[in-house]
Amino acid sequence: MPGQTETTPASAQASIDALNTTEVILHRVCKAGEVTGSVTGRHFLHAGPPIDPADIPGPMRGAIIGGLLLEREAASVAEAEAIIDRGEVGISPCHDAGAVGAMAGIITPSTPVVVAAAGDTRTFSPLNEGIEGAVRYGSYDDATLARLRWLGDVLAPALDEAVQNSDPLDLLHLVAEGLRRGDDCHNRLVATSAALLVTLTPGLLRGSSDREGLARITAVMARNGHFALPFAISAAKAVTLAAAGFDGSPVVTAMAGNGREFGIRVSGLGDRWFTVPSPIGNPVLLDGAALDDVTPTMGDSMIAETAGFGAFAMTAAPAIMSFVGGDMELAQGITRRMREICAGTSTRFLIPGEDFRGTPLGIDVHRVRATGIEPVINNGLAHRDPGRGRVGAGITPIPVEPFAEASRALEEAGRR
Structure with a gap:
C-alpha cells in the first residue's frame, strides 16, 4: 500500500x-453564503477550536468588526463594536462547516471563497486578500473593505466563470507541482500562484471581452504571491476529511x-x-x-x-x-x-x-x-x-x- x-x-x-x-478538484469561486448555511449576517465562522466571543483575541475582534461592516450590519466601527459588546454576534469554527480560514478565519455570507470538491464533499476557504491590509489579520479600514468587496463582486464571479469554462483543475496536482517549483504551498506560493494564473487565464478570456477589467483581475492575481493559498488549503481540508x-x-x-x-x-x-x-x-x-x-x-x-x-x-x-x-x-x-x-x-x-x-x-x-x-x-x-x-x-x-x-x-x- x-x-x-x-x-x-x-x-x-x-x-x-x-x-x-483522494482526488480534489476546483469546484467554484463564489460568496460563502452560496456554499454553506452556517453563516448569517450576525453568525460567522472563525479559525481554530471553539472560543467564547468574550475571549476572542484582538485581530479576531477586528475581523468580526470588518465582517459586520462588510455585511452592512453596522454603518460604523463604533456600531460594530457595540453589536459585539452586546453579545449579538455568534461564531463557530470553520472546521465544523467544512471550511478553513487563514489567520482570524472570519467568514461571513459575503466573504468570497474558493470551493473544492472531493466526490460529494465540498470544502472552502476565503480568497486571499494579500499580505498587507486584510480582514484576516484584523484590519477593517475603508481600503481593506473596498478591496474585499471588489474580490467578492468582481473577481470571484470572473474566476467562477473561468472555472466553468475550463477543464477540471486538480488542486493536489497544483500543490505537487508547486513543491517541484520551489514552494512549500503554505507560506510560499509564488510559483503555485503563477501556475494558477496561467491555468485560469484562458477561461477568463473566454468569459469576458472587457479588456480593462481582465487586466485588473490578472494584475491583482499576479501581484499576490499568496493568491494560491486558499486553493491549496481547501484541497487539504478535503483530503484530511477523507x-x-x-x-x-x-x-x-x-x-x-x-x-x-x-x-x-x-x-x-x-x-x-x-x-x-x-x-x-x-x-x-x-x-x-x-x-x-x-x-x-x-x-x-x-x-x-x-x-x-x-x-x-x-x-x-x-x-x-x-x-x-x-x-x-x-x-x-x-x-x-x-x-x-x-x-x-x-x-x-x-x-x-x-x-x-x-x-x-x-x-x-x-x-x-x-x-x-x-x-x-x-x-x-x-x-x-x-x-x-x-x-x-x-x-x-x-x-x-x-x-x-x-x-x-x-x-x-x-x-x-
Whole structure:
C-alpha cells in the first residue's frame, strides 16, 4: 500500500491511503453564503477550536468588526463594536462547516471563497486578500473593505466563470507541482500562484471581452504571491476529511489556532478537540514590531502541514527560509524530524532536493508522544490589537501535550 511501513497499523494506513489517493478538484469561486448555511449576517465562522466571543483575541475582534461592516450590519466601527459588546454576534469554527480560514478565519455570507470538491464533499476557504491590509489579520479600514468587496463582486464571479469554462483543475496536482517549483504551498506560493494564473487565464478570456477589467483581475492575481493559498488549503481540508473517521486511527486530521488555544483533531476520535495554549514560536518580525505585539498562533492554514506540505516540505522551498527565519540546515532538520512522527510518506508531494522522496505524511499522535518531537508549522502573525494587521511570520513548534492526550484517549477507547 502507498506509504506503508512495517509499523503502520491498519487504522493509520487507512488514513494514509485516504491522504494519498483522494482526488480534489476546483469546484467554484463564489460568496460563502452560496456554499454553506452556517453563516448569517450576525453568525460567522472563525479559525481554530471553539472560543467564547468574550475571549476572542484582538485581530479576531477586528475581523468580526470588518465582517459586520462588510455585511452592512453596522454603518460604523463604533456600531460594530457595540453589536459585539452586546453579545449579538455568534461564531463557530470553520472546521465544523467544512471550511478553513487563514489567520482570524472570519467568514461571513459575503466573504468570497474558493470551493473544492472531493466526490460529494465540498470544502472552502476565503480568497486571499494579500499580505498587507486584510480582514484576516484584523484590519477593517475603508481600503481593506473596498478591496474585499471588489474580490467578492468582481473577481470571484470572473474566476467562477473561468472555472466553468475550463477543464477540471486538480488542486493536489497544483500543490505537487508547486513543491517541484520551489514552494512549500503554505507560506510560499509564488510559483503555485503563477501556475494558477496561467491555468485560469484562458477561461477568463473566454468569459469576458472587457479588456480593462481582465487586466485588473490578472494584475491583482499576479501581484499576490499568496493568491494560491486558499486553493491549496481547501484541497487539504478535503483530503484530511477523507482521512477522518477510521476507528482507532492515530492520524491527525486538523490543527488550528484561535489566538488563545491551539487544537488538534484525530481520525479515530471524531470531532473532539485536544488543546493547549497557543504558542508564538520563533517569529521574524516586521520593522518596528516587538514580540509583545504578536498574537499567539491563530488560523486554520496549518491544515497544509496536516495534509503533508507546508513546513513538512520545507526542503522543497529554500527561499521560504528568508520569510520565516533559518537556513537550509534548519529546513532539512525539520523535514527529517517530521518523518519520525508521521505514519506514512506522500506518494504525490515529492521533494526534488531529496531525490523526489515523498513528504512526511500523517502525523501520528502515538509517535509524537513516544518521541517527544514537536510537530512544526510555518505561519503568519497578527498584531494583538484590532486593526493593526500583520506583524511577521515564523516557524512554530506545537507543544506535545495535545498529541499525547489524544494518544492516551485512543488507548483508553481501545480498552473499552
